[in-house]
Amino acid sequence: MADIDDHLARMMTIPGARRVTLIDCASGLAVASAGREDLVDRHEDAAGATDVVRAVLASPALSATAAGDDVEEIIVCGTGGYHLLALTGADLDGHLFVHLLIDRENGNLALARLRLQGLVDAMTGR
Amino acid sequence: MADRTRTPTDDRATGDRVARTLGTLERERATGLLRVGDDGAFHLDRGAVTRAESRHAPGPGDLIGALGGPDPELPALLALFDAAYFLLGSRAEPVFTGGPPAHGPVRRITAATLDHERRRRRTLLDSAWPYDDADTAAVVPVRRVRRQRVILTGLQAEILLNADGRRTPAELARDLGRTAFACLLAVRGLAAAALLRTRPHDPAPASPVTPAAPPPAQLPPREAGPPTEWAPADHDLLARLRAALAELG
Numbered sequence: 001m002a003d004i005d006d007h008l009a010r011m012m013t014i015p016g017a018r019r020v021t022l023i024d025c026a027s028g029l030a031v032a033s034a035g036r037e038d039l040v041d042r043h044e045d046a047a048g049a050t051d052v053v054r055a056v057l058a059s060p061a062l063s064a065t066a067a068g069d070d071v072e073e074i075i076v077c078g079t080g081g082y083h084l085l086a087l088t089g090a091d092l093d094g095h096l097f098v099h100l101l102i103d104r105e106n107g108n109l110a111l112a113r114l115r116l117q118g119l120v121d122a123m124t125g126r
Numbered sequence: 127m128a129d130r131t132r133t134p135t136d137d138r139a140t141g142d143r144v145a146r147t148l149g150t151l152e153r154e155r156a157t158g159l160l161r162v163g164d165d166g167a168f169h170l171d172r173g174a175v176t177r178a179e180s181r182h183a184p185g186p187g188d189l190i191g192a193l194g195g196p197d198p199e200l201p202a203l204l205a206l207f208d209a210a211y212f213l214l215g216s217r218a219e220p221v222f223t224g225g226p227p228a229h230g231p232v233r234r235i236t237a238a239t240l241d242h243e244r245r246r247r248r249t250l251l252d253s254a255w256p257y258d259d260a261d262t263a264a265v266v267p268v269r270r271v272r273r274q275r276v277i278l279t280g281l282q283a284e285i286l287l288n289a290d291g292r293r294t295p296a297e298l299a300r301d302l303g304r305t306a307f308a309c310l311l312a313v314r315g316l317a318a319a320a321l322l323r324t325r326p327h328d329p330a331p332a333s334p335v336t337p338a339a340p341p342p343a344q345l346p347p348r349e350a351g352p353p354t355e356w357a358p359a360d361h362d363l364l365a366r367l368r369a370a371l372a373e374l375g
Contacts, residue, residue, distance in 0.1 A: 003197035026281070026308030027247060029207055031200065043239075047246060058277060096200075 007123040008034040011100060014115045016107020018081065021046055021099045025053060025087070031096065049099045052076075053085055073113070082109050086116050088124045098123075144213060145244075147220040148175070148237040158225040163218020166209055171227040174234035177202075180209035182296045183306040190303075199231055206233070208305040210240045211247055247307055255314035257324070265289040265298060265313060266323040276319065281312045286321065 004022060011020045012034050019035030021042060028050035030042045056062050056074055063069055074085040082102040088095070098120055102112045144162055151160060152173040160168040166180035179185065189201035251258070267286050278286070284302055285295075293301070299309040316322045 004200060024204055024305075026305055026311065027204075027207065027243075028250070029204070029243065031203060043242070043246075057279065060277060 004032045004123070005034070007119060008032055011098065011116060011119050014100070014102070014107075014112050014119075016081075016103040016105070016112065018101045018103050020101070021049075023050060023097055023099055025050060025095055025097055035101075046099070049083075049085060049097075053087070053097055073117075075109070075113075077109070078104070080104055082107060082112065084112060084116055086120050088120060144216055144220050145237065145241045147222070148214075148240070151222060152237045156222065156224065157227050158223050160220055160222045162213045162216045162220050165216040165218050166213050168210070168213060169228040171232065171234065174236060175206070175210070175240060176232055176234060177228050177230075178206045178209035178213060178240075180212040180306075182212040183208040184300040184303070188300050188303055189305065199233065202231070203233060204305055206235065207240070207243055208307050210235075211244050211307055214241060214244045215248075251310055251314055254311060255318040257317070260295075260314055260317045260322070260324060261310050262294055262296075263325065264292050264294055265316075266291045267316075268321055268323055271321065276321065279312060279315070281308060282316055285309065285312055285316065 008020050008022060011017060017035065019033065021033040022031045023029065023046045024031050028047040030046035033042050052074060053071075056071055060068065062071070070087075072087055074087075076083040076085075081104045084098075084100040084102065086098045086100070088097060098116065100112065100116055102109065147160065148168065151170055155173040157171050157173075160170060162168070164181070166178065166182075168175050169177035184205065186198070186201040186205040189205055190198070251261075265285060267289050281302075281304060284304075285298055288298060288302065295309040295313045296306045298304075299306040302309070313322065317324050
């Protein structure tokens with residue numbers, strides 16, 4: 001997992017990044033992660049985040065067009081931090097998504113989105 | 127074991143047997159191959175699982191087409207968890223033989239992680255549709271959809287578009303380059319949405335309903351109007367008609 005781990009390490013350099021996990025969308029499996037060592041929590045979090053992605057993808061109300069546009073990113077803003085769920089898109093058949101947690105104090109949502117999108121593209125070879 | 131009469135308790139015990147054996151081998155820090163009957167095998171290295179293969183799940187090579195990312199470890203890891211799901215649920219006898227560790231890049235997964243993941247995945251499947259016979263039956267889409275609109279995931283659409291009425295979810299997974307678990311979950315969702323023919327749980331089984339009215343072979347094809355079925359003959363009426371004709375004659 002050397003390559004993937006390198007990509008996740010780079011995502012951790014985004015200002016305010018607290019942890020990042022790469023998740024298999026089909027199963028909810030945490031494939032790789034950086035920033036925190038607690039394995040059980042990592043798997044529980046991955047499963048929970050996958051439920052959110054599934055719910056959004058299944059909801060026509062959250063599509064911008066009648067034909068159903070592709071979801072690129074889901075953002076959840078809490079008082080303590082931001083969760084960015086970035087889908088890796090059609091290249092990987094929608095198999096994977098990145099869950100990045102950004103600290104609200106030290107992070108900047110707009111900057112994090114921009115940096116994360118670039119790093120996800122680099123990881124998937126786009 | 128094989129000649130014993132099976133009860134549900136037996137099944138549960140044998141279903142956990144592979145997991146228990148894996149746990150024992152982990153504590154012994156064993157290195158070698160744990161075969162699970164004809165279903166497949168786990169490769170162990172000092173107690174940790176480094177590879178798993180199941181005849182029900184596609185191998186890493188089958189997943190590369192769809193997962194052609196930068197890191198070949200990714201399909202390998204997904205294939206390991208995919209195979210482990212089926213191996214841990216197998217009722218075959220696990221047999222361990224010591225040997226050299228498998229070659230190639232080393233990922234080390236604990237027995238507890240695999241077992242936890244298997245339970246979680248089974249819960250996901252059962253919450254989508256609680257009947258597991260959909261996992262092994264041929265995928266047969268229904269002919270008629272009794273709803274105005276239907277929402278599918280990309281994978282569910284792929285399965286409906288590629289189902290030929292013969293292939294099982296596992297076979298479709300291999301063809302589509304998807305994990306078997308992803309296909310099982312998609313198929314159970316399709317079954318719950320009544321988009322697949324499912325045998326025993328359907329209140330009105332498919333076979334007696336689907337054949338349309340029998341072809342009107344005995345009727346002249348172009349004759350418009352005649353009912354497809356004649357009412358049964360009224361013998362009383364025929365007798366009176368015959369008597370009236372005889373009187374005329």
